[in-house]
Amino acid sequence: MSKKTILVVDDEQDLLDLIEYNLRKEGFDVLKAENGEEGIEVAKNFKPDLMLLDIMMPKMDGLQVVDAIRKEDSLKQMAIIFLTARSDEKTEVDGLNKGGDDYITKPISTTKLISRIKAVLRRYDESTVSDNKISVHDLVIDRGRYIVQRGNEEFQLPRKEFELVFFLANRKGIVLDRQTLINQIWGDNIFVVDRTVDVHVRKIREKLGDHYIETVKGVGYRFKE
């Protein structure tokens, strides 16, 4: 199973760093955001597997963030774990209907955090097995079968190419720069030259046709809206 990405949203910079450090040590990819709005933005762009969300934040609080997220079709199936300042009855009840999968009270125990995260992700995997399939334009990109279909045609793309279209297609319309693509598909600590992305894009276009992936000069690539 591939590397999971976790988005941590909290207004305390220190805590953010601490959590990041510990999650990375466990082999997760980590994204950070310091407030609700930013969190939503990052979530939309990167589709993390799980979001660790502080409930108490200035401006937009955690529950509002959840509301916003559950409205997004593409984010509906992301797991969410709340961070609460204290196990406060009221908060708990509020969260009940809001769509969190679990909650953890501060101060945070690292061990607890990790095991809770793993538990949620594990449960998630089981119920989401066949959910990695997306239709865009005239294509069906099916990660279960590792196949791209167009009508009766079937394309068997090699792994990196496949992951690349799949990733782009899941974020159609938005431009992703090369480094982002590398971080997401190759992994954060892998070093590859960014021309590599170009070559893969080219191969995809060769096979699927060049009207799916658009290049935005000076920035990166984008799946056609």
Next chain:
Amino acid sequence: MSKKTILVVDDEQDLLDLIEYNLRKEGFDVLKAENGEEGIEVAKNFKPDLMLLDIMMPKMDGLQVVDAIRKEDSLKQMAIIFLTARSDEKTEVDGLNKGGDDYITKPISTTKLISRIKAVLRRYDESTVSDNKISVHDLVIDRGRYIVQRGNEEFQLPRKEFELVFFLANRKGIVLDRQTLINQIWGDNIFVVDRTVDVHVRKIREKLGDHYIETVKGVGYRFKE
């Protein structure tokens, strides 16, 4: 598939109503009970397909309820999902050993609840239907006799090879990575080198021909659609 009936057992009236509302919206029939004894009673009388069971309840707790139910022959095959106050490792283990199919932590996410219920019911249906014999393409794979037939030909595959084709054939089209195959066929905590899978695939291809199992480089194997 006919309409499924779900029995919800919880001592909080509010939660009971909330859950009922959401389940009905999803097209389930819903039964309710406010304590363990009542739950057992209703279960016996109505034979629901699935029981949503709070672990923490006054008088008779959830685990006792399960004990009682698993004794009843007529209820043995009902699915059970636990509701727990918090994801507490110990409860988790206890509960799953006791014969629950899944558990959900409060606060409850409606979306999650629904998808979890569907997943469990799906699994149930699958395991009840056609368990031991499957026809794919020109093959009949019969687990009762450990034999694969093609026309008049009969192949007697050794156990591991057999389990492997059988497993793949039951999921035809979808790509399974080696680790998954190992976990499923060899067992979760058994350690075998993943080349082992390759060798078994090769043996199968030697005997049955190589047009059944396809290799997806970098990912795993897949039974041909």
Next chain:
DNA sequence: AAGTATTTTTAAAAAACTTCGAAGACTATT
């Protein structure tokens, strides 16, 4: 229109992955 920056192509090297052949370990049966 020339010059600069960026992307696309191409080709070849490097890395990753699968297959194959063979041998040793293990099991069950006689």
Next chain:
DNA sequence: AATAGTCTTCGAAGTTTTTTAAAAATACTT
């Protein structure tokens, strides 16, 4: 305890994919 059939591991050999590097093409700027 010997035999036959299975299962697992290992190390090439053979493929395919991935990456790099460099030339050609394209877009952008002044």
